[in-house]
Amino acid sequence: xxxxxxxxxxxxxxxxxxxxxxxxxxxxxxxxxxxxxxxxxxxxxxxxxxxxxxxxxxxxxxxxxxxxxxxxxxxxxxxxxxxxxxxxxxxxxxxxxxxxxxxxxxxxxxxxxxx
Amino acid sequence: xxxxxxxxxxxxxxxxxxxxxxxxxxxxxxxxxxxxxxxxxxxxxxxxxxxxxxxxxxxxxxxxxxxxxxxxxxxxxxxxxxxxxxxxxxxxxxxxxxxxxxxxxxxxxxxxxxxxxxxxxxxxxxxxxxxxxxxxxxxxxxxxxxxxxxxxxxxxxxxxxxxxxx
Numbered sequence: 668x669x670x671x672x673x674x675x676x677x678x679x680x681x682x683x684x685x686x687x688x689x690x691x692x693x694x695x696x697x698x699x700x701x702x703x704x705x706x707x708x709x710x711x712x713x714x715x716x717x718x719x720x721x722x723x724x725x726x727x728x729x730x731x732x733x734x735x736x737x738x739x740x741x742x743x744x745x746x747x748x749x750x751x752x753x754x755x756x757x758x759x760x761x762x763x764x765x766x767x768x769x770x771x772x773x774x775x776x777x778x779x780x781x782x
Numbered sequence: 783x784x785x786x787x788x789x790x791x792x793x794x795x796x797x798x799x800x801x802x803x804x805x806x807x808x809x810x811x812x813x814x815x816x817x818x819x820x821x822x823x824x825x826x827x828x829x830x831x832x833x834x835x836x837x838x839x840x841x842x843x844x845x846x847x848x849x850x851x852x853x854x855x856x857x858x859x860x861x862x863x864x865x866x867x868x869x870x871x872x873x874x875x876x877x878x879x880x881x882x883x884x885x886x887x888x889x890x891x892x893x894x895x896x897x898x899x900x901x902x903x904x905x906x907x908x909x910x911x912x913x914x915x916x917x918x919x920x921x922x923x924x925x926x927x928x929x930x931x932x933x934x935x936x937x938x939x940x941x942x943x944x945x946x947x948x
Binding site for chain 1: 831864865866874876877878879880906908909912913914915919930931
């Protein structure tokens with residue numbers, strides 16, 4: 668009986684780790700860098716930040732700027748709030764169109780590397 | 783009449799002073815540093831991302847090479863791009879903001895001009911990948927290298943002087 672307790676604990680830990688890994692992978696897979704039926708993907712440079720309207724404009728590498736609206740449900744990565752966004756920063760945006768508004772689901776600020 | 787004469791003399795004095803000052807400025811040279819030097823190998827390391835500053839640096843780079851040539855040096859130059867500077871040497875008006883397009887065109891013109899002068903233009907492939915720029919999107923004058931840092935090391939090992947422009 669005494670030997671079974673550590674074994675059980677080990678198996679439980681293994682299971683928890685597996686679940687954690689699977690959840691992380693699923694979350695990553697949810698934000699693929701392609702547009703899908705449910706979610707559009709955009710990568711580009713921030714050309715304007717409007718904190719009053721909670722909007723940023725993003726210019727993709729080849730095309731016109733797109734205005735993105737941020738709401739309280741938007742997941743932000745690399746920043747904690749909208750006023751930390753700056754012009755010329757590179758961002759990845761996942762959004763959906765809702766009543767002619769591009770509503771951000773997730774925005775990830777890219778790291779600036781000198782390389 | 784006396785006042786008029788005094789004023790004319792004062793203006794003349796100012797003009798002479800300015801002219802002496804100007805002539806002494808234009809007579810600056812680098813004869814001490816270039817003493818005995820006949821050849822120059824230079825690597826210009828460009829990583830800055832501000833369009834206006836980049837245009838200014840292109841002018842300065844041109845002036846530096848021209849003045850070395852005028853001093854009698856045989857110049858071999860490489861211009862290495864990495865970091866945020868990478869997006870300005872791509873084709874068309876891509877990868878920049880609308881307000882940066884005008885300066886991007888100037889930078890593109892400089893790249894063509896430098897290339898026609900026999901200057902090598904290099905772009906780091908890692909920077910291209912990080913900035914999500916396919917290598918085919920760079921100007922045809924640009925040579926893609928695997929790793930810009932290795933270029934820096936390699937050219938220095940070959941005796942090139944590195945001029946940072948960041």
